[in-house]
Structure formats: C-alpha cells, structure tokens
Amino acid sequence: MTNKKPLKDLFFLNAHKLHQPQEARVPGKLFLVGEYAILEPEQLAVIITVDQYLIGRLTPSPVLSKGSFSTTLEGLAPLFYTRHPQTHEIQAKINPSTTADQIRQWQYVIAAVHTVEAVLEEMGRPLMDYQFEFSTDLVSQEGEKYGLGSSGAVTIATVQALLHFYGLEAKDSLTVFKLTALAMLQTDSRGSLADIAASTYGGIVAYQAPDREWLQEHLNEHFSISSLLLEDWPALQIISLQSFPELAILVGWTGSPASTDNLVKKLQDQIQENDDYYQEFLKRARRIVKQFIDAFQHKNLVRITYHYDEYRELLQDLAVHYDLPIVTPKLQALIDIAKDCHFYGKSSGAGGGDCGIALGQASLPTDNLLAEWKAQGIQPLDVSLAKCTDKSIGGNYV
Ligand code: PMV
Ligand code: MG
Secondary structure (H helix, E strand, C coil): CCCHHHHHHCEEECHHHCCCCEEEEEEEEEEEECCCHHHCCCCEEEEEEEEEEEEEEEEECCCCCEEEEEECCCCCCCEEEEECCCCCCEEECCCCCCCHHHHHHCHHHHHHHHHHHHHHHHCCCCCCCEEEEEEECCECCCCCECCCCCHHHHHHHHHHHHHHHCCEEECCHHHHHHHHHHHHCCCCCCCCCHHHHHHHHCCEEEEECCCHHHHHHHHHHCCCHHHHHHCCCCCCEEEEECCCCCEEEEEEECCCCCCHHHHHHHHHHHHCCCHHHHHHHHHHHHHHHHHHHHHHHCCCHHHHHHHHHHHHHHHHHHHHHHCCCCCCHHHHHHHHHHHHCCCEEEECCCCCCCEEEEEEECCCCCHHHHHHHHHCCCEEECCCECCCCCCCCCCCCC
16 A cells, blocks of 8 residues: 555654543634635635633543443433444444434434544554543533534544544644544534634635645545545645734624534525626625635724625625525614624524624723623623634644
C-alpha cells in the first residue's frame, strides 16, 4: 500500500493517552452568515463557536468484542454493540428492546467509530472495545435544545476520543474535520458540514463548502477513508477569523427548538420549480459573505455590521419568496429590539426558532437590549466565544 506512510504522517503519537479513559469536549456553534447558501459547493459561511460543550467520555469496555453508547440526555436509550468476528465492524446488538429509531439516533456515533477504525486498521492497529457516554451543555435546564448543534458535535467528540484512545493526535484540525465529515456522509445527514468545521476549529470560522456530491461519489465508489483523508477536497477552505475587543456578540434564545431538516427540505422541494431566484440568491449570498469575511479580516466593525444586516435582508427575502418560516415572531422581536438599541440582529442558522445573534459595538450599553429581549421571552445566553484550537489552512477566498 503506497499510502501507508502519508496516513501516519497526519498524526503525532501520544503514548500518554494510549488506552486510557478519554474526555472530548466539543463547543456548540452558531451561524453568523451564509446559512442555506452554504448547502451548495463553493458557497461561504461564517460560524462562531461558544463555550457550551458536548462532552464525550470513553472508557475501555471490560468485555471483549462488546461495548455501549449511552447519554445523560433523557429520552435516548443506550445502545449495545457486538463486534463482527471476521470483519471486526461494530454492529448494533439486536435484541427485543432495540428499535430502528434508536439505532438511527446513534448513527453518528456508529459512523464515527466505523470511520476512525477504518483508518486504524489501515495503520495496522489492533482494535479494542469501548463504552461511550455523552453529556451536554447544549440544552436548557428543561432539556430543550438551544440549536447549537448536537449531531455534528457528537460525531466530532467520538472521532477525537477514539483518536486519543489509540494514542493518536491529529497534527491539524483539518484531519479531524475530514474524518468527521466522512463519518457524517455515511449518515442520513445532508448538512453543509459548516457546523463540523466550526466545532473542530473553535473560535470564529470562515468556511467554503466542498463539493459534497464529489465526496459522496468517491465514498460510494471506492470506499477508502484514508485516500480521501489524504486528498485535497475540491473547493474546501477553512480559515480562522479573529475576534477583536470592539465587537460585541449577543446571543438570544427564542425558547422554541426548530427542525433544520424540515426547513431545508421545504426549500429544496421548491427550488426545483423556481431555480432563477435561487441562483440569484446564491450569487448575492456569496458576495455578501465574502465582503463580511473581508471586513472581519480588517476588523472593520461598520462594514461587518453592514454586511451582516445585508445577509439578514437576503434571508428574509428568501423566506418570503419560498414561504419559509425562517423569521418567527420572536426572532423578529429579537431583530427589532437590537435595532432600537443600535445593534444589528439576525436569525442564526435555519431559523424557525432556536437562537438569534446581535452584533454591535462593545462600548454600547446592553442593559436595555437584554431587558427588552427578556420581556419578549427571549433568553440571553451567557456565552463567550470558544477558544480557537485551529492550525489554519487556506488563504483568501476567490
Ligand atoms: O439551524 P442550524 O444552526 O442547524 O443551521 C442550519 C444551517 C443550514 O445552512 C440551513 C443547513 C446546513 O447544514 O448548513
Ligand atoms: Mg437551528
């Protein structure tokens, strides 16, 4: 195998962690700009990560060829697996209490294990068995999701914990991104992978979407995780952006969870009938986000907020055109209140509930804004940017 050596070159060896219990902490994410458009190749998005974490804990399984996945989250039953004696793949243990839905809910963890183990096998590492337990800050005290992204974070946590368990430390965040993305492509998820880029790099991330069809075809045709890991992915770029003291980022939670899948499906069903508008949306989206990134790189707050507001308007047009409930009455209140207080508000991600974000000058008072949000049932989230763990790739977007 010619690619054996380069595959090893993607990792440092970390003997301290080898076969020890592991804890992987993955920050939650929120879109600033680029949502919806980012589902298409070569589109751009900017996403922030916040200091609320999904935590994956791995302990070695006491039983050979058997292990389990569990969570402290209510409503999700543990899943037990057995390892196939010949193929060595893990398989959900089918017993009378295991339902198809339960297996579907654990599909991200299962896909992450398959993906990392494929790499380990190519590296000639003997496989072991695990008990994974997941807990999360990404929900309210009542257990309602804030919309900070959980399936992506669970997948990243599984990848990270497994690599560390086998004494491997990815040399760059790109390798963790690619492993997680390849795992996600083996699930039902048709997401843009922007959340994965954000939560693997931390901080603030500018992301240019790869061609997911190209990836999917390569995965289907000659399923070799390692060759795809070593390959450059068409169009993919991930760049870390730096925050600066003058920029204030306020996050408000509307209290109602939203389904990204339903909203995306609704849009995709419609664009087949009316493509012209959508193509125009994509053109404008890319221009606005590119200018937003440029403003960020120049730490120009006036331009940042100008293009942020432009994207809000673009999204609201899209919502009207395709009759999508992106901006709920509460998100509209979040936007209006921000405006009254000289901030710029916008829905974040798919919208339809979840969170909105207001950007403005850090020197401006925020007491009124936050009090008004609360009066309208919008809960300010006490979050800060998560630390950037990135070793960047790429340069300027073209
Ligand atoms: O609502 P969120 O944070 O899950 O964001 C969804 C963003 C979309 O662009 C609509 C979908 C995606 O996968 O990027
Ligand atoms: Mg959402």
